Amino acid sequence: xxxxxxxxxxxxxxxxxxxxxxxxxxxxxxxxxxxxxxxxxxxxxxxxxxxxxxxxxxxxxxxxxxxxxxxxxxxxxxxxxxxxxxxxxxxxxxxxxxxxxxxxxxxxxxxxxxxxxxxxxxxxxxxxxxxxxxxxxxxxxxxxxxxxxxxxxxxxxxxxxxxxxxxxxxxxxxxxxxxxxxxxxxxxxxxxxxxxxxxxxxx
Ligand code: ADP
Ligand code: 5GP
Numbered sequence: 547x548x549x550x551x552x553x554x555x556x557x558x559x560x561x562x563x564x565x566x567x568x569x570x571x572x573x574x575x576x577x578x579x580x581x582x583x584x585x586x587x588x589x590x591x592x593x594x595x596x597x598x599x600x601x602x603x604x605x606x607x608x609x610x611x612x613x614x615x616x617x618x619x620x621x622x623x624x625x626x627x628x629x630x631x632x633x634x635x636x637x638x639x640x641x642x643x644x645x646x647x648x649x650x651x652x653x654x655x656x657x658x659x660x661x662x663x664x665x666x667x668x669x670x671x672x673x674x675x676x677x678x679x680x681x682x683x684x685x686x687x688x689x690x691x692x693x694x695x696x697x698x699x700x701x702x703x704x705x706x707x708x709x710x711x712x713x714x715x716x717x718x719x720x721x722x723x724x725x726x727x728x729x730x731x732x733x734x735x736x737x738x739x740x741x742x743x744x745x746x747x748x749x
Contacts, residue, residue, distance in 0.1 A: 548737065550576070550637040551730055552659055554645045555723075556652045557667030557704070558697035559622075560679035562713040564597075566667060567646050569720045574727075577642040580633060583609060586624035599629075616658070619650040622692060626651065642727070649703045656706070663730050665723060666704035670714045672697070 557563050571579055583599040585606050594600045601609075606625045609615060618627030626648065633643050645655065656664060669675035679685060679693055704710060709726050713719040730736070 547640045548731065548739075550640050550642040551727060552633070552637060552643050552645070552655075552662040553577075553665065553727065554647060554652050554655055554662055555665045555667060556647060556649050556700075556707070557713070558669065558675060558700040559693045560675050560682065560697070561667045561669045562678060562716065562719070563646050563667055565716055566713055566719045566723070567644060569716055570723055571644065573720065574642075574724070576640065577644055578632075578636050580628055580643055580645045582626050582628055582645075582647065583615075584624055584626045586622075586626075617647070617651045617654040619648055619654075621648045621650075622689065622696075628655075649700055653703075653706065663709070663726065664707040665709045665711055665726060666707035667719065668701065668704065668710060668712045670712055 555563055555567060567579065571577060581595065581597070581599060583601050583606060585601060585603050586598075588594065588598070588600050592598065592600075603625065606618075606627065609627065609629070610618060614629055614631065615627040616630040616633060618625060620626075628645055628647060628651065636643050645652075647655070652664060655662060669678065675697060676694060679690060685693060711719050711722045711726075
């Protein structure tokens with residue numbers, strides 16, 4: 547059986563990662579969303595164990611000490627980390643695992659897992675990015691400024707990824723991501739068993 551894909555999606559805050567990932571998950575089979583742990587406070591409508599595992603700084607530090615993270619990073623003054631638990635198990639079962647994580651975290655995963663699929667989401671323009679961050683309505687003026695300032699730096703780092711997708715409309719972005727994943731599943735290095743199966747002892 548073909549191993550699942552480790553799919554990493556990043557992009558500047560407010561680009562629409564959460565929205566795009568939600569639709570991708572709703573429309574795809576056998577794809578598992580890796581729920582991160584974070585020390586930030588839940589936003590309105592967020593539930594512990596659904597969007598994130600909301601933990602204290604002390605709990606987060608214990609998880610680090612116990613080597614429970616594939617990666618972790620400090621983002622906007624809070625800690626975020628990807629629990630390693632179950633990721634390998636799911637990939638071996640042929641299920642894809644989706645990580646929606648920041649750039650520092652993604653660059654760390656790239657070093658550990660060069661076989662992953664790294665996708666960077668871009669906003670159609672900086673103006674539209676501002677509107678989206680404001681439209682989400684969860685930022686105070688200070689956190690808005692901080693998030694918007696770091697957005698341009700984050701966007702420049704996107705060149706280190708393998709794929710770039712502009713989140714113009716959610717539907718088009720999701721279709722592009724589905725196409726990327728379909729192409730990745732056809733890569734020769736993910737399908738060497740097919741040659742052996744077909745040719746057997748002939749070669
Ligand atoms: P992120 O997870 O990258 O921080 P969100 O998914 O929270 O971003 O999206 C930020 C805001 O932008 C939300 O209000 C969301 O509804 C909106 N949004 C996301 N994608 C689009 C899009 N393609 N067109 C218009 N608005 C969008
Ligand atoms: P938010 O607070 O808006 O949910 O997320 C802030 C940033 O943290 C986003 O860029 C998001 O992708 C990132 N993030 C979420 N989970 C993780 C994680 O487990 N690891 C890392 N490195 N970043 C994460």
